Amino acid sequence: MTKTAAPLVVTQGDPSGIGPEILLKAYLARDDYGLPPFFLLADPAHIARVAGELQLDVKIEATAPDKACKTFAHALPIVSLDYDVRGFPGRPDPADAASTISAIERAVACVVKGDARALVTNPISKSALYDAGFAHPGHTEFLATLAHRHYGGARRAVMMIWAEELAVVPITIHIPLSDAPKRLTRDLIVETGEIAARDLAARFHIEKPRLAFAGLNPHAGENGALGREEIDVIAPAIATLRARGVEASGPHPADTMFHAAARATYDVALCPTHDQALIPIKTLAFERGVNVTLGLPFVRTSPDHGTAFDIAGRGVADPRSLIEAIRLAGRIS
Ligand SMILES: NC(=O)c1ccc[n+]([C@@H]2O[C@H](COP(=O)([O-])OP(=O)(O)OC[C@H]3O[C@@H](n4cnc5c(N)ncnc54)[C@H](O)[C@@H]3O)[C@@H](O)[C@H]2O)c1
Numbered sequence: 001m002t003k004t005a006a007p008l009v010v011t012q013g014d015p016s017g018i019g020p021e022i023l024l025k026a027y028l029a030r031d032d033y034g035l036p037p038f039f040l041l042a043d044p045a046h047i048a049r050v051a052g053e054l055q056l057d058v059k060i061e062a063t064a065p066d067k068a069c070k071t072f073a074h075a076l077p078i079v080s081l082d083y084d085v086r087g088f089p090g091r092p093d094p095a096d097a098a099s100t101i102s103a104i105e106r107a108v109a110c111v112v113k114g115d116a117r118a119l120v121t122n123p124i125s126k127s128a129l130y131d132a133g134f135a136h137p138g139h140t141e142f143l144a145t146l147a148h149r150h151y152g153g154a155r156r157a158v159m160m161i162w163a164e165e166l167a168v169v170p171i172t173i174h175i176p177l178s179d180a181p182k183r184l185t186r187d188l189i190v191e192t193g194e195i196a197a198r199d200l201a202a203r204f205h206i207e208k209p210r211l212a213f214a215g216l217n218p219h220a221g222e223n224g225a226l227g228r229e230e231i232d233v234i235a236p237a238i239a240t241l242r243a244r245g246v247e248a249s250g251p252h253p254a255d256t257m258f259h260a261a262a263r264a265t266y267d268v269a270l271c272p273t274h275d276q277a278l279i280p281i282k283t284l285a286f287e288r289g290v291n292v293t294l295g296l297p298f299v300r301t302s303p304d305h306g307t308a309f310d311i312a313g314r315g316v317a318d319p320r321s322l323i324e325a326i327r328l329a330g331r332i333s
C-alpha cells in the first residue's frame with residue numbers, strides 16, 4: 001500500500017476511559033469534518049458493547065488494514081487486538097493493560113510496514129499502566145523506544161501540543177517537578193529546539209520557525225536575583241541554537257509570553273517544565289488541542305486530554321480533540 005493511500009491507525013487507549021466513546025463519535029462525524037479513513041486497533045466486541053450502551057448507532061466491521069479504507073465508508077473498521085477487553089467505564093482494570101500496550105506497539109508496526117500512514121493514540125492512564133508494570137513514563141517516551149526498536153539509532157521524541165492559536169513544547173516531560181532544574185541542560189534545550197525547528201519546517205511547512213523559550217524562574221530570573229538557570233543554562237542554549245541558524249528568542253518570563261500580542265511573535269513556545277507549557281494551551285484550547293510527537297520517523301498525534309474516568313460511560317465526552325488529532329495526522333503525514 002502506498003503511504004498516501006494508506007489509512008490512519010487509531011489505538012484503543014485505556015478501554016475504561018472515554019477513548020472508545022470519542023472514537024465512535026469521531027467516526028459518526030467523519031463526513032462533517034472530512035476525516036481521512038482510519039481503522040481502530042481494539043477488541044470489536046468491547047467497542048460494540050460501548051456503542052450499544054451509549055446508543056451510538058455505529059456499524060462495526062472487523063477487518064484487516066488493507067481493507068480498512070474500503071470498509072470506512074459504511075462501517076467502522078476494527079483490526080482485532082486478540083484480547084478480550086473488559087473495559088468497564090471509569091474503572092481501569094489491570095487485566096486490560098496488556099491490550100492497551102499491544103495496541104500502541106501494533107500501531108507503530110502498522111506504520112512501519114506501510115499498512116497505515118500515521119498513528120493516532122487514544123488516552124492511556126499512566127498510573128494504571130505503571131501499576132501493571134509498564135516501564136515508560138508515557139506514549140512520547142515509549143514511542144521513542146519503539147522507533148529505536150524498528151529503525152535503530154538514538155531516538156529522542158519531543159512533545160508538542162498544537163492548536164491554531166498556540167503551539168507549546170515542554171522541554172522536560174513526565175518527571176517530578178523537583179527534578180526538572182537538574183534535567184534542564186544546555187544539550188537538552190538545544191536538541192529539543194533543533195527537533196522542534198526541523199519538524200515545524202518539514203511537517204507544518206513553516207519556512208523559518210520562530211522559537212520562543214520561557215525561563216524557569218519567576219521573571220526569567222530577574223538578572224540572576226531570582227535564580228541562575230536562565231543565565232547559566234537557557235541563554236547559552238539559545239545562543240547555540242541561533243549560531244546554528246535557528247530563530248530562537250528568550251528566555252522570556254513564562255507568565256507574560258502567552259497573551260495574544262506575545263503569541264503573535266512566535267510559532268512555538270518551549271518551556272522548561274511540563275505545566276508551564278500545558279496550562280496555557282489547555283486553558284486556551286482544551287477542546288481542540290492536539291498532542292503531536294516530534295522527532296520520530298513517523299507521525300503520531302493524540303487528543304490533548306486524558307482518560308477522563310470521571311465521565312466515562314456517561315455519553316457526555318467531547319470528541320473534538322480526537323477529531324482534530326485525526327485531521328492533523330492526515331494533514332502532516
Ligand atoms: N495522551 C494521553 O494518553 C494522556 C493525556 C493526558 C492525560 N493522560 C492520563 O489521563 C489520566 C487522567 O488525567 P487528568 O484527569 O489529569 O486529565 P483528563 O484530561 O483525563 O481530565 C481532566 C478533566 O477534563 C475532563 N475531560 C477530559 N477530556 C474530556 C472530553 N473529551 N470531553 C469532556 N470532558 C473532558 C474530565 O472529565 C476531567 O474533568 C491520567 O492518568 C493521565 O496520565 C493521558
Ligand SMILES: N[C@H](C(=O)O)[C@H](O)COP(=O)(O)O
Nearest residue numbers: 138139140141291302304305
Ligand atoms: N503530558 C501529556 C498531557 O498532560 O497532556 C500527556 O500525559 C500525554 O503524554 P503522552 O502523549 O506522552 O502519553
